[in-house]
Amino acid sequence: MTAVTVEAVEEVGTRTVALTLETPGGFDAEPGQFLLVRATIDGSEERRSSGNRSETGGVEETGYYTLSSPDTDGTMEITVEYVPEGTLAPWLAERTAGDEISIEGPFGDVRYTGEGDAVVLAEGPGIGPAVGIAERAREGGHDATVVFWGEDPPHRDRLDALEADGATVLVVESLDEAVDSLTGSDATVYVFGFESFVRDAKTVAEATGAADVRAESFGPR
Ligand SMILES: Cc1cc2nc3c(=O)[nH]c(=O)nc-3n(C[C@H](O)[C@H](O)[C@H](O)COP(=O)(O)OP(=O)(O)OC[C@H]3O[C@@H](n4cnc5c(N)ncnc54)[C@H](O)[C@@H]3O)c2cc1C
Structure with a gap:
C-alpha cells in the first residue's frame, strides 16, 4: 500500500x-x-x-x-x-x-501501451480510460475513436480537444450506431463499463469482425 x-x-x-x-x-x-x-x-x-x-x-x-x-x-x-x-x-x-x-x-491486463489504432467503447466512468487511451494514441500519431453510450459524457473538454486533434468521438443511444466505426477497422477495440454494457459491447464489436477486443468490467451496477 x-x-x-x-x-x-x-x-x-x-x-x-x-x-x-x-x-x-x-x-x-x-x-x-x-x-x-x-x-x-x-x-x-x-x-x-x-x-x-x-x-x-x-x-x-x-x-x-x-x-x-x-x-x-x-x-x-x-x-x-x-x-x-x-x-x-x-x-x-x-x-x-x-x-x-x-x-x-x-x-489489469487490459492496457494501451501506445501501439496501434484504438477504438474505445465506454459507458459511465468508462469514459475515463477512453479519454486516456485516445490521448495516448493521438500522441503516438495513431487513429483513435471514442464511442460513449449514454448522454452528456464527462470529460467533454478533453473529448472536444481529441476531436479537434483528429480523433472520432461518438455519443450514442444505441451501440448499433458504432457499427460503421468498427466494421473493416483493424484497430484494437477496448471496452470499459459495468457488466451488462461490457457484455453487449463485446457482442457488437465481435459481430463486426473486430479481431482484438479487450474488455474490463467494472462489476455489476
Ligand atoms: C476493474 C474495475 C475498475 C473500475 N474502475 C472504475 C472507475 O474508473 N471509475 C469508477 O467510478 N468506478 C470504477 N469501478 C467501480 C468502483 O470500484 C466502485 O464499484 C464504485 O465506485 C462504487 O463504489 P461505492 O463504494 O461508492 O458504492 P457502493 O457503496 O459499493 O454502492 C452503493 C450502491 O450504489 C450502487 N452504485 C454505486 N456506484 C454506482 C454508479 N456509478 N452508478 C449506479 N449505481 C451505482 C451500487 O450498485 C450499490 O447498490 C471499477 C470497478 C472494477 C472492478
Whole structure:
C-alpha cells in the first residue's frame, strides 16, 4: 500500500470527478489499468458498511479505479462516478488538494501501451480510460475513436480537444450506431463499463469482425 497526495479534484461531469494524484517514485502504469484505493471512512458518516470496522471506529472500504490519464509521468488521474448512497466513491469526491489516499497496483491486463489504432467503447466512468487511451494514441500519431453510450459524457473538454486533434468521438443511444466505426477497422477495440454494457459491447464489436477486443468490467451496477 502506498500513500499518494491528491493534487487536484475537478468536477468533470454529472456526479463525476477526476482526481489528479502524485505518481509515487518507481510507479508505472498504462491507461486501462486500475488502482485499488483503500480508505478508512469515519464511522460517524453513517454510510453503508460492507467493509471491516477498524479499531478507531472507521470502516475500511476498498474500490478499483481505472487510470484516465494518458500516462503516469509525474501525475496520474482517476475518474470517479459516485452515487450519494455509495461509500468510497462519494468519499473520494470529497477529497481536496493536499489530502493523501492509499493505493495499491497497478492491476489489469487490459492496457494501451501506445501501439496501434484504438477504438474505445465506454459507458459511465468508462469514459475515463477512453479519454486516456485516445490521448495516448493521438500522441503516438495513431487513429483513435471514442464511442460513449449514454448522454452528456464527462470529460467533454478533453473529448472536444481529441476531436479537434483528429480523433472520432461518438455519443450514442444505441451501440448499433458504432457499427460503421468498427466494421473493416483493424484497430484494437477496448471496452470499459459495468457488466451488462461490457457484455453487449463485446457482442457488437465481435459481430463486426473486430479481431482484438479487450474488455474490463467494472462489476455489476
Ligand atoms: C476493474 C474495475 C475498475 C473500475 N474502475 C472504475 C472507475 O474508473 N471509475 C469508477 O467510478 N468506478 C470504477 N469501478 C467501480 C468502483 O470500484 C466502485 O464499484 C464504485 O465506485 C462504487 O463504489 P461505492 O463504494 O461508492 O458504492 P457502493 O457503496 O459499493 O454502492 C452503493 C450502491 O450504489 C450502487 N452504485 C454505486 N456506484 C454506482 C454508479 N456509478 N452508478 C449506479 N449505481 C451505482 C451500487 O450498485 C450499490 O447498490 C471499477 C470497478 C472494477 C472492478
